[in-house]
Amino acid sequence: MADPGALKIDFMDVDGGLRQWKVLGQRDAAPVPGSGMTLTEVEAESESGPVSLVQKSIGREADAADPGLYRRLENEVRVGLLLYRRFGGPGYPPELARLVGYDVDGAEPFALFERYRGPFAADVAGRLLLDEQRLFQTSLLRGVRILEHVAVVHRGITPHSVRWDGHGAQLTDFELASPTARPRRAEGTRPWASAQQLMGVGGTCARDDVWSAGMVIYHMVVGLNSSAALERDPDLALVEPRTRDLLAGVFAQKAAHRPHPVDLLRRLRAPDPIPPPEEAADRKFAEGGHRFDEMMRQKHGTSYRRPPEPADRVVVDEDEPEPETAASPTGPLPHPPPPAPRPQPGGGAGMAVVVVVVLLVIALALWALGGLFG
């Protein structure tokens, strides 16, 4: 790592405060193919001690070559801030890259992330052992599930936007991310992006990421060595049975036919990283809202009505299923219980014997009586 001397890095942290950290060292990192941005690994002296960062920046030449880079970097910062506000603190999911700060107003704008977990997943495609494959799949799908929970669609999941450190995967590069249920823009490349995303039709949904994550999982098993292999449709016969079961339905042409991330985690027998919603919190939120409305009425009169919340245009994918059906349990139906035992019918054998004896007696009596008559 080159010694940058007395370099300092000025940026705005995720809480909005201005920071200036001393750079202890930096070196170029392997760029993300097709990104156009520069990645630099930075060792900096923060207020709490040395930290390892990744600086993602746009050079002047790169900006001239691709004017959309600014927008993509700002989008990545926006998503990073959203994730920080939802999960900030020690509970931040390691499956997602963590934004540390940014400077999008400078001549060479940049975003600072905590050091990514490892090299590109592409570097180890086809090399993972079975246990590692399971770890990779679980952590990647946990990341997808968490994004789905915060209503963000990554839309750029490829073996180069996923990092792997031998223990887990990490989703990075949120440049193309979009809120859920927004009109799809044509983004991504084959085979990583779904057909709907490539064409830019319908509305974004988590199942776009399910396709991409499934494709990454598939190629992590079969390898990335052949460009011809990337052109072909995935052949699940080439992967081991558990991955085959996991990917069943993931590459359905219709997004609605693809499984939900929770379903995929269930297939892996992995717990859902998102805890069930706490009703108490919603109730308190509603109570607060009511109190706010009451205060506003006292201030503005009884005619006050809470203004409707501004909302972006929502585009639900035409084949999007009902939300509750996505996570419905799909376990086998319980077996019908065996029929309850019926009481055994009565025997009646004794009565039958009596009847037979009576008949015999009658017959003998008649025979004897007939003899008397001659």
Added chain:
Amino acid sequence: MAVTEGMEPEVLLLDIRDRDLGDEGWAAVGRHADRGRVLIVDRVDRLAGRGPFYERILGTRAVRAVLCLVVGPADDGGGVALRLSPAMAASEVAATLWAGDLTGVEWDMDRGHAYAGRGDPDRNLLQLQQVLLLPEIFDTVVAQTRDIPDRVASVGFTVMSGHFGDELLADALSGGLERLIGGADAARSHPGAAADLAAADRSPGRVLAVLAGASGHEPPDPLVPGEPLAARRDAALWHVRDLGTLRSELEAVTALLRTGPSASAAGKLSTAGTALRAFRDDAGRLFDEADGFDGEDHAVRDRLRRAGVRVDADPRLGDPAEALRDLVRSEFRRTVSLHTLAVRLRAYAAHVAPGGSGAHRPRLARECPDRLLGELSGPSPFLLDPMRAGLLAAAAALGFVAGLALGPLADSLMGALLRLLGVIVVVAGAWGAGVALLHAKVPEAYGEHGWAGLPGRPLAAHGAAAALGVLAGHAVWRVPPGGDWPPPPLPVTVFALLVVAAGMGFTLYGWWRGAVARWCGRLPVHAADDAARRLTAVVTEVAVQEWVLAKARRAAADTAQTYASVLEDLIRALHLGVTEQRTRLAGAAAPVSRRGAVGFPEYGAEFAQVVWDDLADLAAHVLDPLWQQMYGGALRDVTWRIEERARAELDDYWDHLRQRGVHERPPFAGDNPRRTELAECVWRRSPQVAELVRMQVGARMTQLCDQDELRYLRATGGAVSVRFVPRVAQPPVGAGGHRTGQAIRFPGDVVWTAASQFAGVLRLVPLRTGMVDVTWAKNASPPHDWTAGAGGPNGTAGSAVPPAGPGQGGGTGG
């Protein structure tokens, strides 16, 4: 300073023409001057100032001989051609060859004619260097110059090269690589790719087939007898097999006549269904609980043990990683292409990886469906149709015979009627009792129908039919009315009544058997038996494949996957290496040897074959460390280095081909008869070789000097020749030199070289007397610490013999 690297030649080449011997140069000498023979390429105008250097070289214990090829026009000042260090001129192990002009001149010494040379200077120098680097020629040249004053001679040569040319070499390399790697077709997987690997009828193949579940042999029972799961299985099988006796039990006469509590047929069915359900559900629960078992999870192991599953694999199975390794190596030796092997390995990895027992749970429901269990729990009703016309007719017929057999009964009408009534009661009662008995024995869900709730009307109908029959039989005795028929004899009556009783029994029994047969035909007895067997097979297969062999299968899958990625790395590295060499070749500004001196293009196919063999050996050599590693992390550490290692080996092989030729075996290659055959074709059967090496020393050949410089040479007498031929051209012992009819005779003084690239003659012509000035160098700089790289700073200033450092103390003396 150019120092030959990589191939570790036996002769060290130091090209110091354009370099000052700074510290770097001395250190290089110190590192490399330990191979006994040193070929130094120097310039005439710098020769005099480098006396100390040559003294140090000659004083090094490890150096056994020094050959100096000095290049450049004669130093004409003072009437001498060369100024030489006395160390070089006096040493028994040193020689100096002078090449005044690398273009050379075609000089016929015998006739005294000289013609302008047409050779390429760089190529001439390179070929001469390559020839002198051959240790046999090096030693012979040094020995021959001992008889030459001052050990200085002008060098001339004529050489035939066995080099096939870089273009042909690159083509052969590319072609060999394509054959080694395999075409695009091989890269496409096919359904039998995994089976290809596991189908080999060899020991490792058997192991892999067992792991892949394709061995075709019955696996040992993985369930411990008496333990819960085995008990469930055995109970299900026993109860289901017990259903096979159901029909015979129902048809048994004793069962009809038995009055005590009897086993219920429907109960047996229900019990079998319950046993099947219990076995299926227990197995299903275990499938779920042990899903994803990796062979090592202690909690799951304990759970399986409690259920009675033998978790430990058969130790006689063998190590799957080892088996896979042996199989891949044997396939590699069978020249299966790398692509094909990689595809097969990936397919095998996908096939052999355990899928988890949970994935097999749906199979249990398929093999033993709920519908079947429902049919066993609630079988179809037993139908006993009493109103069949034939049955009623039989009752009437038997009654008729009875009525007939008893005769007139009594003389008076009243008496006959009373007795007839008694007979009717007996016959109809007996028949009705039989029908009622069968009805009472009808199997129902939880036992027999019993005597209660008998069908009244059918019984009455049967009684009526029998009564009518009796009446009809008795009526015979009363027709014509008042007729006086003698009664039948008593024995006849008794016999007829016995026949009637037997007929009743057989008729009713036949009716019962028919009903039993129809009912049993509707029962799912065979389906239950099949379900029990299939269920057992599924549980056995899953227990073996997913639990007992879980660890071995995972190891095999991981190893196969790793080997596949290694082979793909190797393919990539070889591809890149060959592409780079071709690019480098295409971009070479001044190709040194685009074509060989002779070329032998007609042997291109054989040459390509040898190159392919070498590439296969190279790949095996690169992969060799891989086979030494065991499964897991250590294997991974090796795989990362395969690419780098392959590139280095390929570069070395390229250098080997260019410098030493294909005729010489590379370090990584084994003995290859094709290489010998090729060398035979190129060298042993070539008449040009014999003509070349039989040239007289004074014949026309290229002398590396200017025409004007010929005057420095002693044109008459004193010239010596060094003839050299590759050893492969030597006729085999006993062949008498005429084995093939084309074999050739060689002069007795031929030097046989191990390397197979060159054949030819070197001509060493002494310089005239006085043309060499042997003087100590003036203002010689103090010697550098040139042993620093080898042994440390322990040289002595001004010493003609450098002291032996720690690294040289045991060196061989010159």
